[in-house]
Amino acid sequence: MNRVTPKPLPETNLPRLNQVGKPLRRIDALGKAVGATVYAADYSMPNMLHAKVFRSPVPSARIVKLDVSKARALPGVVCVMTGEDTHGAKLNTDLPGQTGRETRAGSDAPVLASDVVRYVGEPIALVAAETLAIAEQALKQIELEFEDLPGVYDPIEAMKPGAPILFAPDNVVARYKIRKGDLEAGMAQADVIVENTFKMPFVEHAYLEPDGGVAWVDEQGVINIRVCTQVIEHFRSIARALNVPQNRIRIRGTMVGGGFGSKEDITVEIFLAFLARETGRPVKLVYTREEAFAATSKRHPFTITHRTGVRKDGRITASQVSMVADSGAYPYLTPYVLLYATAMAAGPYKIDNLHVDSVAAATNQTFTSAFRGFGGPQAALGYEQQMDEIAKTLGLDPLAVRQVNYMKTGDTTATGQEVKTAAWLEETATRAVAALGEQAASTPTRKIGRGMASTFQSYGRIMWFHDTSQAWVGMEQDGTAVIRCGVPDIGAGQSNSICQIVAEILGVPLDQVTIYATDSAVTPLAGTSTATRQLYMSGNAVSLASNTIRARLLTRAAVKLGVRGDELEIANSRVSVLGDESRYIEHKDLVRLCASEGIGLSHLAQFNAPFTEGLDPETGQGDIWPDFTFGAQAVEVAVDTETGEIELLKSVACHDVGRAINPAAVHGQIAGGSHQGLGYALMEDFELQNGIIKTPSFAEYLIPTVLDFPTTQTIILESGTGVGPFGAKGIGEPALTPAAPAVANAVADALGVRIHQLPFTPKRVLAAMDAIRGATT
Amino acid sequence: MPKVMNITLTINGRTHALGVQPNAVLLHTLRDLGCTDVKNGCEIGECGACAVLLNGKPINSCMVLTVQADGADIVTNAGLGTMDKPHVIQEAFADAGAIQCGFCTPGMVISTKALLDRNPDPTEAEIREALSGNLCRCTGYGQIIAAVRLSAERLQNLSVYGASSLREEGREHDSSNRVLESGDQTEVGGAS
Ligand code: FES
Numbered sequence: 001m002n003r004v005t006p007k008p009l010p011e012t013n014l015p016r017l018n019q020v021g022k023p024l025r026r027i028d029a030l031g032k033a034v035g036a037t038v039y040a041a042d043y044s045m046p047n048m049l050h051a052k053v054f055r056s057p058v059p060s061a062r063i064v065k066l067d068v069s070k071a072r073a074l075p076g077v078v079c080v081m082t083g084e085d086t087h088g089a090k091l092n093t094d095l096p097g098q099t100g101r102e103t104r105a106g107s108d109a110p111v112l113a114s115d116v117v118r119y120v121g122e123p124i125a126l127v128a129a130e131t132l133a134i135a136e137q138a139l140k141q142i143e144l145e146f147e148d149l150p151g152v153y154d155p156i157e158a159m160k161p162g163a164p165i166l167f168a169p170d171n172v173v174a175r176y177k178i179r180k181g182d183l184e185a186g187m188a189q190a191d192v193i194v195e196n197t198f199k200m201p202f203v204e205h206a207y208l209e210p211d212g213g214v215a216w217v218d219e220q221g222v223i224n225i226r227v228c229t230q231v232i233e234h235f236r237s238i239a240r241a242l243n244v245p246q247n248r249i250r251i252r253g254t255m256v257g258g259g260f261g262s263k264e265d266i267t268v269e270i271f272l273a274f275l276a277r278e279t280g281r282p283v284k285l286v287y288t289r290e291e292a293f294a295a296t297s298k299r300h301p302f303t304i305t306h307r308t309g310v311r312k313d314g315r316i317t318a319s320q321v322s323m324v325a326d327s328g329a330y331p332y333l334t335p336y337v338l339l340y341a342t343a344m345a346a347g348p349y350k351i352d353n354l355h356v357d358s359v360a361a362a363t364n365q366t367f368t369s370a371f372r373g374f375g376g377p378q379a380a381l382g383y384e385q386q387m388d389e390i391a392k393t394l395g396l397d398p399l400a401v402r403q404v405n406y407m408k409t410g411d412t413t414a415t416g417q418e419v420k421t422a423a424w425l426e427e428t429a430t431r432a433v434a435a436l437g438e439q440a441a442s443t444p445t446r447k448i449g450r451g452m453a454s455t456f457q458s459y460g461r462i463m464w465f466h467d468t469s470q471a472w473v474g475m476e477q478d479g480t481a482v483i484r485c486g487v488p489d490i491g492a493g494q495s496n497s498i499c500q501i502v503a504e505i506l507g508v509p510l511d512q513v514t515i516y517a518t519d520s521a522v523t524p525l526a527g528t529s530t531a532t533r534q535l536y537m538s539g540n541a542v543s544l545a546s547n548t549i550r551a552r553l554l555t556r557a558a559v560k561l562g563v564r565g566d567e568l569e570i571a572n573s574r575v576s577v578l579g580d581e582s583r584y585i586e587h588k589d590l591v592r593l594c595a596s597e598g599i600g601l602s603h604l605a606q607f608n609a610p611f612t613e614g615l616d617p618e619t620g621q622g623d624i625w626p627d628f629t630f631g632a633q634a635v636e637v638a639v640d641t642e643t644g645e646i647e648l649l650k651s652v653a654c655h656d657v658g659r660a661i662n663p664a665a666v667h668g669q670i671a672g673g674s675h676q677g678l679g680y681a682l683m684e685d686f687e688l689q690n691g692i693i694k695t696p697s698f699a700e701y702l703i704p705t706v707l708d709f710p711t712t713q714t715i716i717l718e719s720g721t722g723v724g725p726f727g728a729k730g731i732g733e734p735a736l737t738p739a740a741p742a743v744a745n746a747v748a749d750a751l752g753v754r755i756h757q758l759p760f761t762p763k764r765v766l767a768a769m770d771a772i773r774g775a776t777t
Numbered sequence: 778m779p780k781v782m783n784i785t786l787t788i789n790g791r792t793h794a795l796g797v798q799p800n801a802v803l804l805h806t807l808r809d810l811g812c813t814d815v816k817n818g819c820e821i822g823e824c825g826a827c828a829v830l831l832n833g834k835p836i837n838s839c840m841v842l843t844v845q846a847d848g849a850d851i852v853t854n855a856g857l858g859t860m861d862k863p864h865v866i867q868e869a870f871a872d873a874g875a876i877q878c879g880f881c882t883p884g885m886v887i888s889t890k891a892l893l894d895r896n897p898d899p900t901e902a903e904i905r906e907a908l909s910g911n912l913c914r915c916t917g918y919g920q921i922i923a924a925v926r927l928s929a930e931r932l933q934n935l936s937v938y939g940a941s942s943l944r945e946e947g948r949e950h951d952s953s954n955r956v957l958e959s960g961d962q963t964e965v966g967g968a969s
């Protein structure tokens with residue numbers, strides 16, 4: 001890659017703020033630091049039972065006989081449930097959350113399998129016992145007789161005639177197409193056509209906190225479930241499965257010890273609900289690490305082929321992309337993950353002539369669902385590796401080829417959606433590349449390579465989900481503030497950001513804001529902590545609520561101080577006259593004044609995202625998301641040509657986050673997301689062989705330790721143009737997306753050939769080296 | 778049922794006389810005694826979330842039988858400090874943005890304490906080595922390394938100036954200062 005000097009940033013107009021934009025200590029930090037934060041597995045209750053799940057040891061079989069009588073007879077066992085006891089209840093795995101839209105037919109998974117099992121780890125029976133040891137013992141007493149059925153373990157095989165079928169009529173779970181412009185005419189204008197296929201593996205989220213929870217039935221008959229989840233609105237699906245009214249299920253979310261999309265699906269809560277109802281006693285269920293690996297979703301493996309027509313100057317004239325994704329045994333969120341990948345397939349480039357065809361098929365493997373990026377990272381591995389291959393074919397610099405094609409504000413995406421906010425591709429890419437500095441020198445056995453990736457990623461949910469968030473904000477008589485907002489905090493600082501926004505708007509210090517969050521019964525529903533949506537959605541909801549209160553405070557203070565409302569400033573727990581600090585009223589006095597006059601100082605607000613009605617099914621054209629975040633990453637690697645080992649030498653990520661509400665938290669999101677992406681490229685592979693998991697624990701499934709990679713240097717840009725509060729864009733998912741393709745391109749640069757399959761293990765590197773030697777001798 | 782064995786454990790300064798099964802694992806014993814700050818992330822010694830100090834040495838409590846710890850002095854993260862009186866290391870983790878989901882934090886703090894006890898001024902390589910048994914899936918480790926450095930600096934100030942001056946400084950750190958890896962930056966668009 002050539003050296004670059006970034007141009008100065010375009011002009012922006014960001015207001016100066018007191019608390020937003022400061023790297024304040026997060027409100028949740030100290031409790032976590034001293035170990036006072038109580039996670040889902042840390043709760044216990046009097047008279048509590050312990051539960052275990054009996055799971056399928058095989059990937060594809062018919063259940064011939066399930067005998068739980070010995071387990072039931074074991075002293076200390078209180079309850080054993082099978083699919084018969086749950087009356088064949090199914091879990092609606094589609095469209096989680098608060099959306100009122102119809103669900104898609106055929107997406108349900110049985111709570112407990114009773115006729116066939118479709119993957120290793122599929123739940124078959126539940127046990128609740130006086131102690132965990134007894135529950136474990138009871139599992140061993142369950143007798144399962146099964147008859148193996150032919151299985152299918154590859155999505156392409158799964159779509160061939162004669163393949164074993166998981167669900168009638170065929171294994172296709174979802175299919176999309178995009179038709180934009182005139183593909184053939186575009187290809188005809190090309191000087192060269194470049195074609196490549198790229199493959200990606202299953203990936204495990206590897207959040208550090210295994211799934212867990214406690215449930216009980218309260219004195220109103222409401223089933224309470226305390227659980228680590230990204231989606232408290234699952235109470236609705238659980239109510240449906242239990243056939244009880246929705247107001248009889250209460251989810252009390254806990255601080256989540258990492259989710260990354262995996263805790264977007266229902267995990268332990270459905271089992272807990274059934275067992276608590278059945279036994280009438282509190283029940284606890286915590287997954288072991290092995291169970292958390294086997295029984296929860298994975299990132300979708302994809303095979304992506306790009307056929308791109310380009311002119312000699314690098315301009316793309318036409319692009320044809322095909323994608324095949326592995327849905328595993330049940331659909332879960334596959335249709336939406338595939339939609340994301342499809343709509344982002346062409347990358348952040350202006351491409352007028354485009355075809356995308358994508359399909360996801362079921363196999364007898366661990367099911368796949370949401371994982372940070374939601375199909376975006378797979379799409380990026382396709383389009384960004386292809387950009388480098390185009391550059392190589394044309395003999396151009398990788399960044400230069402991108403610069404010719406970058407979309408700009410006002411251009412449209414693959415689905416024809418106009419980008420309305422800043423599209424700082426050039427700005428982020430040049431800064432990431434420039435920050436790499438001097439390149440290390442290669443030796444004959446240590447080849448240095450550099451790579452970069454420019455990516456875009458949506459934030460906010462698909463607009464035809466009609467997404468909403470509610471938040472309640474109130475002032476106490478001592479001038480402190482309270483927020484009630486159902487936001488699940490999954491570790492990214494969701495609740496802190498909301499507090500910082502309220503602190504700013506109401507002019508109270510952050511440590512005088514308290515938030516009650518993530519309880520489906522007592523905190524207004526704020527929607528899922530997924531899709532990089534909470535800062536956008538709930539940030540806007542608390543802004544609406546606190547601005548209403550602010551206006552009331554200012555109106556009353558203006559009368560009191562004898563000035564106009566716009567002559568006042570609100571900060572440091574007081575309202576003062578602009579330019580005359582001696583004239584002020586303190587919050588505590590103002591709040592009491594309002595209270596005595598009946599002026600309400602609490603407000604419940606709802607923020608609605610823009611609503612649309614979906615894409616044209618023939619062309620895939622239409623608006624999907626509220627907005628996009630743009631970013632880039634550049635890395636330098638050293639490849640040892642004798643051992644095949646790859647050392648990451650430098651990594652720099654640069655994103656336009658619109659406005660950083662808390663820069664320390666934003667740096668953390670980018671550095672942490674990058675690390676997951678680096679692991680994706682270089683080490684992570686959730687391996688299955690004929691449906692059997694080969695990487696069942698942290699001993700086999702390796703995630704990056706502190707020794708594996710240098711810290712990613714982070715550069716935050718603030719265009720101020722996002723649709724979130726104060727012009728913020730989302731960063732949770734976008735942070736991960738460019739890391740893996742940047743590494744892929746660096747490895748290809750170092751070796752001179754591309755390895756088309758992730759992760760880049762020493763074995764694959766050596767095989768690539770052998771291929772080069774073979775070709776040259 | 779195997780025979781219950783009688784042992785004593787001193788946990789965060791309190792001595793407990795216990796009857797335990799010979800196959801009981803220290804991690805579970807500690808959690809059953811209410812030390813829920815000791816986290817269970819894998820139970821096979823691969824994640825470090827269950828780390829505690831056993832007679833001053835950091836160990837993964839999932840890899841030790843409770844009976845092996847008979848008579849030992851055990852310190853968990855919660856034994857180092859509280860919300861009102863956090864340990865310098867705990868406060869540094871909070872200030873440095875080293876905590877996201879927080880599930881790895883108790884183990885990280887324990888490993889940091891063990892490191893700084895024997896090496897008060899560690900290099901980055903020494904910090905990485907000391908934390909190599911602690912997985913974190915959220916942060917990418919950079920802000921954790923910064924937190925260890927910040928801890929070391931504050932502890933050194935403490936030993937030079939005494940506790941009270943550190944407190945003052947600690948307070949100022951609360952609201953404004955933050956530790957970033959060198960090179961991290963925030964850039965706002967041009968002239969506004
Ligand atoms: S729980 Fe002990 S090392 Fe993971």
Ligand code: FES
Nearest residue numbers: 878881913914915
């Ligand atoms: S902060 Fe989540 S695992 Fe470290």
